[in-house]
Amino acid sequence: MRTHLCGELRAEHAGETVKLCGWVAHRREHGEHLAFVDLRDRSGVVQCVLDGSVEARSEWVLQVEGQVRRRPAGSENSDIPTGEVELAQCEVTVLSKAETPPFGLDERVAADEHARLRYRYVDLRRKRMQDNLRMRSRVLQALRESMLRQGFCEVETPLLWTPTPEGAREFAVPSRLRRGEFYVLPQSPQIAKQLLMVGGIDRYFQVARCLRDEDLRSDRQFEFTQLDIEASFVSASDVRDAVADAVLAAMRAALDDPGAGVPHDPGAGAPLAGIPGGIEVLSWHDAMDRYGSDKPDLRIGRPLADWTEVFARSEVRALSAPACKALCIPGGANLSRARLDALVDRAKALGAAGLAWFRVGERDPAGKAVLDSPLDKFLTDDQREAIVGEAAAAPGDLLLAVASEWRLACEVMGALRVETASLPDGTPAGSPAALRGGMPTAARAVTPGSLAYCWVVDFPLFDGVDEEGMPVPAHHPFTMPHPEDIERLSSDPASVRALAYDLVLNGWELGSGSIRVHDPDLQASIFDVLGISEQDAESRFGFLLRALRSGAPPHGGFAVGVDRFVALLAGEESIREVIAFPKTQSGGDPLTDAPKPLDARVLAELGLALRGEPGSGN
RNA sequence: GGUCCUGUGGUGCAGUUUGGAGUGCACGCCGGCCUGUCAAGCCGGAGGUCGCGGGUUCAAAUCCCGUCAGGACCGCCA
Structure with missing residues (x-):
């Protein structure tokens, strides 16, 4: 039906007669003799010059045969890749008419997420979704290629599995042939892949759907996809090397964007840097101690300072608990008292008894450190000097500290470290809710340099x-x-x-694995x-x-969360943006209205009877 | 199970704090004009159960209670 894709036409096609198929993105009318229609397909848009009498409205599906020609001088559009050309002498065939779309498909127009899911088949036409799903496809292909190159064998494992009450809540599937008995959908192929190792498969992988009946979040859906890996006769670092190969290959494939489906030469783009020296490895203890998290965001510098020794034998009760962890916020001394109070409240909400703060001032004429803080009057000169030194603080900085049991102190300061951080481009790094008030943000450009991986081990x-x-x-x-x-x-x-290890990317847990007991x-x-x-x-x-x-055999493995990985690579804050048909936070599907009651006949066949009202929680 | 935010023509918002006629903006839609636009422009028009239910009041989009839906987070997610 077509000879070219809309988005691939260039000046060198001038003179060719082509057939295109696509959707009407925009129509600009100039009376009965002239109308412009932007025809859109997966590759982009191109302008078609039509007679004003041709009926073609938004989202109608057209086949257009016409001649590519350079646009008249001065009317080129440098904003789109096809802006040098247009399609003239068009023969239009209406393949399909369309109702007025429920929301604008233009990238600049926001749309309600519920409406987007209800009309997902329309929403998927948006460039953002097209790009995300294509990136996801490239990532899956690169992961598979890496696995196969490394000698792994893809094996499918059962979706109808056996209940193993342990960990995440499982989805139950009633058995028709054996009434009263149930399968469950696998939370992961964990045990199945260990059995494959016992079966001598040696190197297994699977792009596996996993299902967990737990509450949904922006980074969690009932069903999600893992690159699941298991290997025999391997050390933990062998497994990590295999995973790193796949993940870095997928990153290159994802970010080397071929431009929305237009055939291209993969070697033509600028080569992407790998990760020189490999991915940093941190012990869990060091990750907690230095970053206050088992999934540290290494894009943010600012490791935590340790004031435990400074106050271990001091009379400063507020700071002399078993451990005292601190954080320096550069330039934070000008934060308002209200903002400081909010930080104190946040620390308390995270479980701390309180939060100490110190504004770092200019040194006095004698060269002594000067602090502004309710606790300052309890400090000695040595202590002031020590805490400023430990935190490498400069005048104008703000110091925050929590004293408590070590792990809690680390976790509280780790959360504040992320929530008070800004990335080099000025984007807040912390939780979207805390920092953006839930406002949706456009996907932002992702480059290899903006991705900070690390391994957390032990x-x-x-x-x-x-x-x-x-x-x-x-x-x-x-x-x-x-x-x-x-x-x-x-x-x-x-x-x-x-012998367990996590792969962390930009503060998200990308996956985890371990050596198993054999x-x-x-x-x-x-x-x-x-x-x-x-x-x-x-x-x-x-x-x-x-x-x-x-x-x-001795064996171990790993599982990479593909949805999270693709979301990070696409600069999205929710995995829903990289899933074709996601569910809402309450587990519903606005498109199909699932879940729905079953016919009484079907229930009877399964040997089930309902208690309570359909649609209600337990 | 809990905390918070949101719900107003098809879409995105303002209006809610301090109650006074469904008021406003932008987009879209329908019609007219327009031969070089590109989110075309200009003119005109249609389109509303202010999520739903109850309460307070002379009067509720606005205040109160409940409820539903969407979102962010806590719990939960071996």
């Missing part, structure tokens, strides 16, 4: 305790403890590190520490334990 094996005082696995219960710490598994579980005895003892009885373990994970007893 996570704790356990993360606190549950209601019964039993340790809770920080990752999942199949994670290999650090070999140096295994002997403390039962005596001091909280101190045991895991020794059935060790797995059994970990279940024991977790308070899972032998019988319980057998009934829930018996098939895995039996597999481990059948000759299990």
Whole structure:
């Protein structure tokens, strides 16, 4: 039906007769003898010169046959790639008429997100969505190519899986053939891929859909996509190298934009820099201690300062708790008292008892540090000197500090570090809600230089305790403890590190992985520490334990959150912008109105009866 | 489960604080004029259950209560 794409026509096509197909983006009328129609397809728009009598309204689908010609001198449009040419002597065939679109498709016009989802098939015509989905496709292709190049084998695992009550809430699927029994949709292919390792697949990957029935967020949907990886006979760094290869290849593929689907030579663009020296590796402890987060945003400099020693034996009660972490905000001394109070409130909301602040002034004639703070009168000259020095603060800066148990102090200051930061381009780095009041922002340009990766390794094996005082696995219960710490598994579980690692990009957790337990005895003892009885373990994970007893290779793996990765690469703040048909925050789909009640007949066939009103929560 | 923000012709907003006639802006839509525009321009027109329900009041888009929907966040997400 067509010989060219709209967006690819250039001056060198002048004189050619071409056929185009697309949607009417704009129509500009000049009376009965002249009208301009911008015809849009996935590649862009081109101007068609029509007789004014030709009927062609917004979003109608046309086939246009005409001759490409250079535009008359002076009427070129340098704002669009096809602006040097236009299509003349047009023969128009209306392929499809259209109702008036529910919202403007122009990039500059905002549209209500609910309306965009209800009419997603229209919204997808917008350049933003076209670009995002094409980038997603390039990312998936590059991830697959990297995996295959590295000798991995793509294997599909079941969507109808077995309940393994542990971790995220699962979606249940009733069995028709065996009434009263259920499959679940997998939260991840975790156990399946370990079984593949026992099965000698050796290097597995899958672009896997995962499903978790947990509340939705801008970075979480019920169903999401992971690049799921598992390999045998590997170290943690082997796994990380494989992941890094795939992720960096995908980044290059994503940012080397071929221009909305127009065929191009991948080598023609400017080569993108890789990551010189590889991706920085931080221990979990260092990440917490220096950045106050297990997913530090390394675009922001400003590591936390440690004032613990300064006040350890002091009389300054507000600062002498087990740990004291501080943050320097350059130029922050001019923040208003109201703004400071807001920071104090924020720190309290995050769990701190309070927040100390110090405005750093010019040194006095004797060269002593000068601070403005309610706590200043309690400080000695040495302490003033020490805290200014530890935080590398200059006159005009603001110092914030929290004293408490180490982890809480780190977490509170880490949150404030992000929320008070601005990126070099002036964009706030912190939570969109806190800093932008929920205002939607346009996607911003992403370059390799604006992406800061790091690995966080040596996570704790356990993360606190549950209601019964039993340790809770920080990752999942199949994670290999650090070999140096295994002997403390039962005596001091909280101190045991895991062979677990996260990949972090710009403060988002891009994925996580670990070396798994392949020794059935060790797995059994970990279940024991977790308070899972032998019988319980057998009934829930018996098939895995039996597999481990059948000759299990040492193995480990990783999973990359593809939706988050693509959103970051596209400069989007919500993964909904990189998913064709996402759900709303309450789990609904405005397009189809799902979820909906089922026919009583269908329920009966499944052996189900309803309690409570349809549509209500539990 | 909780906190906060939003809901006004098809779309995006203002109006709500301090109650007084569905008032306003921009886009879109329909019609007219217009042969070089490019988010065309000019003129005219149509289009409203102010999310829904209740309350206060002589009078409610506006104040109060409830509720629904969308969004951000906390909890949750091994």
